[in-house]
Amino acid sequence: xxxxxxxxxxxxxxxxxxxxxxxxxxxxxxxxxxxxxxxxxxxxxxxxxxxxxxxxxxxxxxxxxxxxxxxxxxxxxxxxxxxxxxxxxxxxxxxxxxxxxxxxxxxxxxxxxxxxxxxxxxxxxxxxxxxxxxxxxxxxxxxxxxxxxxxxxxxxxxxxxxxxxxxxxxxxxxxxxxxxxxxxxxxxxxxxxxxxxxxxxxxxxxxxxxxxxxxxxxxxxxxxxxxxxxxxxxxxxxxxxxxxxxxxxxxxxxxxxxxxxxxxxxxxxxxxxxxxxxxxxxxxxxxxxxxxxxxxxxxxxxxxxxxxxxxxxxxxxxxxxxxxxxxxxxxxxxxxxxxxxxxxxxxxxxxxxxxxxxxxxxxxxxxxxxxxxxxxxxxxxxxxxxxxxxxxxxxxxxxxxxxxxxxxxxxxxxxxxxxxxxxxxxxxxxxxxxxxxxxxxxxxxxxxxxxxxxxxxxxxxxxxxxxxxxxxxxxxxxxxxxxxxxxxxxxxxxxxxxxxxxxxxxxxxxxxxxxxxxxxxxxxxxxxxxxxxxxxxxxxxxxxxxxxxxxxxxxxxxxxxxxxxxxxxxxxxxxxxxxxxxxxxxxxxxxxxxxxxxxxxxxxxxxxxxxxxxx
Amino acid sequence: xxxxxxxxxxxxxxxxxxxxxxxxxxxxxxxxxxxxxxxxxxxxxxxxxxxxxxxxxxxxxxxxxxxxxxxxxxxxxxxxxxxxxxxxxxxxxxxxxxxxxxxxxxxxxxxxxxxxxxxxxxxxxxxxxxxxxxxxxxxxxxxxxxxxxxxxxxxxxxxxxxxxxxxxxxxxxxxxxxxxxxxxxxxxxxxxxxxxxxxxxxxxxxxxxxxxxxxxxxxxxxxxxxxxxxxxxxxxxxxxxxxxxxxxxxxxxxxxxxx
Ligand SMILES: Cc1cc2nc3c(=O)[nH]c(=O)nc-3n(C[C@H](O)[C@H](O)[C@H](O)COP(=O)(O)OP(=O)(O)OC[C@H]3O[C@@H](n4cnc5c(N)ncnc54)[C@H](O)[C@@H]3O)c2cc1C
Ligand SMILES: Cc1cc2nc3c(=O)[nH]c(=O)nc-3n(C[C@H](O)[C@H](O)[C@H](O)COP(=O)(O)OP(=O)(O)OC[C@H]3O[C@@H](n4cnc5c(N)ncnc54)[C@H](O)[C@@H]3O)c2cc1C
Numbered sequence: 001x002x003x004x005x006x007x008x009x010x011x012x013x014x015x016x017x018x019x020x021x022x023x024x025x026x027x028x029x030x031x032x033x034x035x036x037x038x039x040x041x042x043x044x045x046x047x048x049x050x051x052x053x054x055x056x057x058x059x060x061x062x063x064x065x066x067x068x069x070x071x072x073x074x075x076x077x078x079x080x081x082x083x084x085x086x087x088x089x090x091x092x093x094x095x096x097x098x099x100x101x102x103x104x105x106x107x108x109x110x111x112x113x114x115x116x117x118x119x120x121x122x123x124x125x126x127x128x129x130x131x132x133x134x135x136x137x138x139x140x141x142x143x144x145x146x147x148x149x150x151x152x153x154x155x156x157x158x159x160x161x162x163x164x165x166x167x168x169x170x171x172x173x174x175x176x177x178x179x180x181x182x183x184x185x186x187x188x189x190x191x192x193x194x195x196x197x198x199x200x201x202x203x204x205x206x207x208x209x210x211x212x213x214x215x216x217x218x219x220x221x222x223x224x225x226x227x228x229x230x231x232x233x234x235x236x237x238x239x240x241x242x243x244x245x246x247x248x249x250x251x252x253x254x255x256x257x258x259x260x261x262x263x264x265x266x267x268x269x270x271x272x273x274x275x276x277x278x279x280x281x282x283x284x285x286x287x288x289x290x291x292x293x294x295x296x297x298x299x300x301x302x303x304x305x306x307x308x309x310x311x312x313x314x315x316x317x318x319x320x321x322x323x324x325x326x327x328x329x330x331x332x333x334x335x336x337x338x339x340x341x342x343x344x345x346x347x348x349x350x351x352x353x354x355x356x357x358x359x360x361x362x363x364x365x366x367x368x369x370x371x372x373x374x375x376x377x378x379x380x381x382x383x384x385x386x387x388x389x390x391x392x393x394x395x396x397x398x399x400x401x402x403x404x405x406x407x408x409x410x411x412x413x414x415x416x417x418x419x420x421x422x423x424x425x426x427x428x429x430x431x432x433x434x435x436x437x438x439x440x441x442x443x444x445x446x447x448x449x450x451x452x453x454x455x456x457x458x459x460x461x462x463x464x465x466x467x468x469x470x471x472x473x474x475x476x477x478x479x480x481x482x483x484x485x486x487x488x489x490x491x492x493x494x495x496x497x498x499x500x501x502x503x504x505x506x507x508x509x510x511x512x513x514x515x516x517x518x519x520x521x522x523x524x525x526x527x528x529x530x531x532x533x534x535x536x537x538x539x540x541x542x543x544x545x546x547x548x549x550x551x552x553x554x555x556x557x558x559x560x561x562x563x564x565x566x567x568x569x570x571x572x573x574x575x576x577x578x579x580x581x582x583x584x585x586x587x588x589x590x591x592x593x594x595x596x597x598x599x600x601x602x603x604x605x606x607x608x609x610x611x612x613x614x615x
Numbered sequence: 616x617x618x619x620x621x622x623x624x625x626x627x628x629x630x631x632x633x634x635x636x637x638x639x640x641x642x643x644x645x646x647x648x649x650x651x652x653x654x655x656x657x658x659x660x661x662x663x664x665x666x667x668x669x670x671x672x673x674x675x676x677x678x679x680x681x682x683x684x685x686x687x688x689x690x691x692x693x694x695x696x697x698x699x700x701x702x703x704x705x706x707x708x709x710x711x712x713x714x715x716x717x718x719x720x721x722x723x724x725x726x727x728x729x730x731x732x733x734x735x736x737x738x739x740x741x742x743x744x745x746x747x748x749x750x751x752x753x754x755x756x757x758x759x760x761x762x763x764x765x766x767x768x769x770x771x772x773x774x775x776x777x778x779x780x781x782x783x784x785x786x787x788x789x790x791x792x793x794x795x796x797x798x799x800x801x802x803x804x805x806x807x808x809x810x811x812x813x814x815x816x817x818x819x820x821x822x823x824x825x826x827x828x829x830x831x832x833x834x835x836x837x838x839x840x841x842x843x844x845x846x847x848x849x850x851x852x853x854x855x856x857x858x859x860x861x862x863x864x865x866x867x868x869x870x871x872x873x874x
Contacts, residue, residue: 005629032808036811037807037808037811040686040690040807040810040811041804041807041808044687044690044801044802044807045804047801048801052801084801087803088801088802088803088804089803089804089805090803090804092804093804102804102808567632567644568630568632568644
């Protein structure tokens with residue numbers, strides 16, 4: 001079962017009711033992105049994903065990309081799938097019209113990214129990394145650089161990469177050593193080695209534009225001495241055509257647990273020394289100013305981290321679809337209520353129901369979180385009212401580590417449950433359930449490990465505006481609690497909305513208590529905060545998830561009460577309320593179990609010496 | 616060269632919905648472009664291209680002024696559409712459909728060639744195209760797997776059980792094409808956005824000069840008495856190979872009278 005059906009109905013629900021698509025369409029640049037156009041675009045894109053991309057997913061995993069000489073070959077069907085994607089003009093949809101973009105809101109691009117990732121995450125990494133490189137050039141490049149590089153990258157004719165990691169510089173980017181030496185003509189020569197570079201070499205596009213972090217000879221140590229360069233695989237002539245091969249070459253590719261089709265490359269810059277008249281090293285063009293590279297990375301980080309969260313969402317959705325399909329077919333045992341001697345499909349067993357609803361509820365909460373985050377990115381960038389834009393910007397900052405870590409941690413959980421639903425055959429590769437789990441693991445590691453996200457949350461985000469940004473978010477969630485409480489017509493506290501509201505109220509109180517503890521102890525001693533940052537991050541994220549599911553329930557209830565919904569529409573909204581209640585009653589209470597781990601602080605973490613840890 | 620393509624908009628086969636009281640299919644939800652017709656649209660676009668220009672016009676009859684399926688075909692590259700939508704048409708049979716479509720086709724000026732699918736995916740009576748040809752008094756070629764136009768003539772390779780026939784007809788003519796003969800293009804992002812502003816001429820039965828009381832249930836001269844589900848597919852026969860499997864398979868095929 002390799003089928004993938006784009007979850008267009010739920011995508012529409014989240015865009016309409018949680019992400020505020022109608023309000024976005026009122027913003028200056030998005031006038032043409034009315035709901036009908038957006039959903040028309042998403043439906044056709046979804047068809048391409050399910051018909052052309054999705055069938056390449058298992059093949060890609062089995063074959064992997066291959067390194068041959070100076071080239072990397074992607075698996076069968078990848079070039080064709082990518083060609084369709086570019087021919088349809090899809091890469092350009094959420095980018096600036098000034099550079100051939102479609103000028104659609106970022107949140108629409110994010111819905112497309114979800115489908116790309118469900119269909120084939122390994123292949124989807126090519127556009128994802130290209131997007132990172134586009135952002136860097138668009139935000140910080142000069143006009144000439146934009147003219148030369150942006151158009152072909154926006155259309156997908158050229159791809160991009162992000163070169164941060166080196167053998168001794170992973171989480172600590174500041175430790176990187178790649179050198180950049182300025183030439184008389186203003187260009188630079190780059191020498192050094194980068195590792196783990198996604199789509200660093202491949203056969204999908206004629207040109208690859210590498211974004212490379214490097215250090216100039218007199219640069220100060222650490223992150224303050226990093227500069228950012230454009231290093232194209234082929235130098236670009238005045239007329240935009242491709243010229244000489246630049247001295248950047250693939251050394252090897254990694255053999256990995258998952259996303260095997262995505263080539264993860266060791267890249268050598270200037271190692272062949274065949275720069276000839278141009279001198280030793282790969283030719284690089286400085287973006288912006290020297291030593292400002294890390295600052296630039298920060299401006300792109302929110303987008304990039306959201307993009308990885310969306311990978312988690314995409315994988316969870318596909319694993320869920322596969323699990324439901326299997327559970328509806330597999331006959332085993334007798335379910336409660338079935339007549340004696342009768343066998344049941346496993347979907348009728350209570351524990352299987354629990355698993356499927358867990359997958360569904362988590363996946364829908366992830367979708368809500370990713371899309372709301374993306375819509376806030378749009379508002380922050382384009383809202384004419386400075387206060388509204390600022391509020392959105394703050395929310396984006398706060399939620400970035402939460403979206404990235406929660407959606408990827410949950411991807412691991414949901415894809416793991418997906419295997420569990422399959423039983424023994426889930427553990428067998430042929431079924432395809434295991435691939436999603438193997439693919440999911442990396443999302444917790446790259447683009448800042450989830451541990452690094454937690455440090456970002458407690459170290460940088462909690463202190464924003466003296467803690468007021470967190471407090472604003474808590475108020476927002478309290479307002480939803482109030483709305484849910486008001487949605488109890490019987491007044492007996494037993495209605496769906498009332499129950500959801502009550503559970504959310506408890507969770508928000510718990511988050512408030514944990515946050516109070518973090519402020520009190522974490523400020524006094526950062527080690528205390530760092531020691532418990534991960535459980536605190538989980539607590540925070542799960543509460544935000546509960547809040548968004550509460551808002552989903554409110555919207556669905558309103559639609560049902562609005563009348564004249566029947567058939568599949570009615571059943572969709574009803575399912576939405578049921579799923580939200582499941583989340584509130586069975587998943588959200590996890591937060592209360594995390595208070596203890598948070599308030600335990602740093603105590604005991606260093607009570608053992610490394611020698612004692614080593615047994 | 617101007618090509619008219621008949622395109623039916625049908626309920627999504629993935630979510631077909633239910634039957635109405637009168638046993639007809641519920642068509643009040645969103646309707647999509649029948650996949651069978653996507654081949655005709657693609658072929659029309661290719662033929663117009665090959666001829667060095669001309670418009671592809673869509674013609675459709677569907678309830679509730681539904682245009683979703685038309686937008687898909689417009690996004691593929693068709694230039695415009697005529698949509699007949701009228702409550703009087705509920706209950707229309709194949710002949711009614713043909714009369715209405717024929718009248719709609721007449722509204723399109725300078726149509727050199729009319730394409731339809733061999734059969735639709737929901738109704739699949741496979742009779743509408745020939746009836747349109749009869750109403751319009753045009754030559755009709757069915758089961759086309761390859762179509763070429765030159766010098767006022769359409770040359771068709773017509774699928775048969777044993778191979779194909781080569782047919783020719785003077786233009787204008789009506790040709791029905793079989794599924795899978797061309798690869799329908801995926802609408803592009805630009806195509807979808809452009810389709811929003813392409814003209815869809817929405818007309819009623821009266822606009823077409825037809826009598827509303829002579830079409831639909833009124834004109835069908837028929838009634839659907841009962842609808843029953845297709846019989847479940849029987850389990851296949853499993854042949855274990857004990858050295859004589861080939862013989863058993865031959866016997867099986869012999870029994871089917873296909874050998
Ligand atoms: C498949 C794949 C694709 C990748 N693609 C790219 C790419 O395209 N471009 C690119 O530049 N890089 C890429 N990477 C690299 C990736 O971003 C790094 O692997 C990641 O940042 C972690 O760095 P590291 O591997 O050096 O681990 P380390 O930094 O060595 O981390 C090991 C462990 O220590 C923890 N840790 C480290 N420092 C701290 C700290 N200060 N406090 C608390 N905990 C800490 C981490 O959380 C982790 O659990 C890719 C990696 C993989 C595997
Ligand atoms: C359960 C059921 C039973 C039915 N029984 C009968 C019956 O017994 N007798 C009867 O006459 N009708 C019957 N109908 C109605 C019949 O399906 C419709 O009247 C229909 O218009 C006939 O078209 P078709 O789909 O069979 O067309 P086909 O002849 O299979 O269609 C061939 C091609 O003609 C074109 N075309 C057909 N319809 C349209 C359209 N509306 N707009 C544009 N192009 C079109 C398309 O290119 C299509 O691919 C029945 C319908 C249902 C749901």
